[in-house]
Amino acid sequence: MTLSNTNKTPKRILLTGPTGFIGKRLLYELDKKGYQVRCLVRPPETLDLTIPLTREPEIVYGDLLDPDSLIEALEGIDTAYYLVHSMGGRSIRETLAFEEKDRKAAENFLQASDNAGLSRIIYLGGLGDISDNLSHHLASRQEVGRILQSGKVQTTILRAAVIVGAGGAAFEIVRYLVERLPVLTCPKWVYTKSQPISIDNVLAYLAGCLDTPETAGRSLDIGGPQVLSYADLMRMYARVRGLKRLIIGVPMVPFKLSAYWVNLITPVPAGVVLPLAEGLRNEAICRENTIREMIPLNLLSMEQAICNALAEESEGPGKLLSQQACFLPEDLQ
Numbered sequence: 001m002t003l004s005n006t007n008k009t010p011k012r013i014l015l016t017g018p019t020g021f022i023g024k025r026l027l028y029e030l031d032k033k034g035y036q037v038r039c040l041v042r043p044p045e046t047l048d049l050t051i052p053l054t055r056e057p058e059i060v061y062g063d064l065l066d067p068d069s070l071i072e073a074l075e076g077i078d079t080a081y082y083l084v085h086s087m088g089g090r091s092i093r094e095t096l097a098f099e100e101k102d103r104k105a106a107e108n109f110l111q112a113s114d115n116a117g118l119s120r121i122i123y124l125g126g127l128g129d130i131s132d133n134l135s136h137h138l139a140s141r142q143e144v145g146r147i148l149q150s151g152k153v154q155t156t157i158l159r160a161a162v163i164v165g166a167g168g169a170a171f172e173i174v175r176y177l178v179e180r181l182p183v184l185t186c187p188k189w190v191y192t193k194s195q196p197i198s199i200d201n202v203l204a205y206l207a208g209c210l211d212t213p214e215t216a217g218r219s220l221d222i223g224g225p226q227v228l229s230y231a232d233l234m235r236m237y238a239r240v241r242g243l244k245r246l247i248i249g250v251p252m253v254p255f256k257l258s259a260y261w262v263n264l265i266t267p268v269p270a271g272v273v274l275p276l277a278e279g280l281r282n283e284a285i286c287r288e289n290t291i292r293e294m295i296p297l298n299l300l301s302m303e304q305a306i307c308n309a310l311a312e313e314s315e316g317p318g319k320l321l322s323q324q325a326c327f328l329p330e331d332l333q
């Protein structure tokens with residue numbers, strides 16, 4: 001069992017969102033590091049493990065919107081990962097209530113964590129400057145961070161822009177659009193600059209926080225080595241796949257119209273696309289890089305991150321996370 005640097009007893013960890021894009025991967029990462037993890041799962045969901053873990057995870061059923069269900073989930077826990085959001089209804093109407101739900105979920109979780117005497121919460125939020133007339137999605141991610149930092153528990157906030165990995169909504173939108181359309185007509189917000197990061201690096205930072213006590217109580221920006229726009233990511237994807245694609249900018253298109261259009265071409269629901277698209281009107285670039293000294297990593301290029309995602313998808317879900325094969329063209333290595 002992995003031991004913390006400061007505390008010689010094994011940490012007891014609660015993972016929220018273990019059915020999600022990031023949570024399900026973090027479960028493998030923590031298992032690999034030797035941690036026994038308790039997973040909070042919303043009924044009637046189950047944990048769909050694509051490859052076996054070394055340790056059987058403990059499952060507790062609960063919902064962040066139901067405070068009573070959190071008491072048992074947090075009993076005896078030292079550190080909780082907060083990897084939950086309510087965005088993602090199939091329709092735009094379903095998604096509209098996400099801010100209120102996310103506020104309530106964070107308040108419930110903080111209260112239950114304070115009552116249970118938790119030492120730490122580690123939350124993955126979003127990049128973006130509060131002065132920048134943030135989209136509802138990014139403003140809500142920041143509000144959740146402020147709530148989680150307002151209690152007795154020491155909360156670490158890692159702030160990320162687009163995370164590139166197989167199954168992540170932002171990456172799947174790029175993949176389907178570029179695979180399916182030879183000419184991409186894009187509204188001007190696809191040219192906004194951001195600092196995407198590979199899922200592998202995000203997992204290493206999330207897991208690394210456990211062994212790095214100086215990250216407790218801090219808000220830290222995490223980003224990859226390149227500042228890119230969504231249009232740059234699409235061009236990069238086409239290059240890695242050897243596809244010829246033309247990207248043409250078009251004048252202002254309403255976000256809702258874009259969300260319905262993306263939903264026609266890709267399997268990503270309009271209720272997920274809308275908040276993501278609105279978020280692209282704000283620059284999402286790291287304002288500080290303290291984490292690079294606290295948890296030194298080899299930051300993957302976005303070409304490499306795209307390659308890893310493609311390799312993971314081509315290997316099929318049974319091989320998920322089993323290896324990081326890469327078919328990066330030689331001139332991109």
Ligand SMILES: NC(=O)c1ccc[n+]([C@@H]2O[C@H](COP(=O)([O-])OP(=O)(O)OC[C@H]3O[C@@H](n4cnc5c(N)ncnc54)[C@H](OP(=O)(O)O)[C@@H]3O)[C@@H](O)[C@H]2O)c1
Nearest residue numbers: 017019020021022042063064065083084085124125160163
């Ligand atoms: N993906 C990105 O590119 C990205 C970028 C920056 C930051 N982040 C942050 O990373 C975190 C995780 O994102 P993700 O992409 O992994 O999201 P995701 O795939 O949509 O997963 C969301 C998870 O939250 C759970 N959940 C939602 N409402 C809940 C509730 N009331 N009670 C308990 N669980 C609930 C879902 O459970 P069910 O299976 O039951 O629905 C699911 O496991 C979020 O905080 C997000 O803001 C993500």
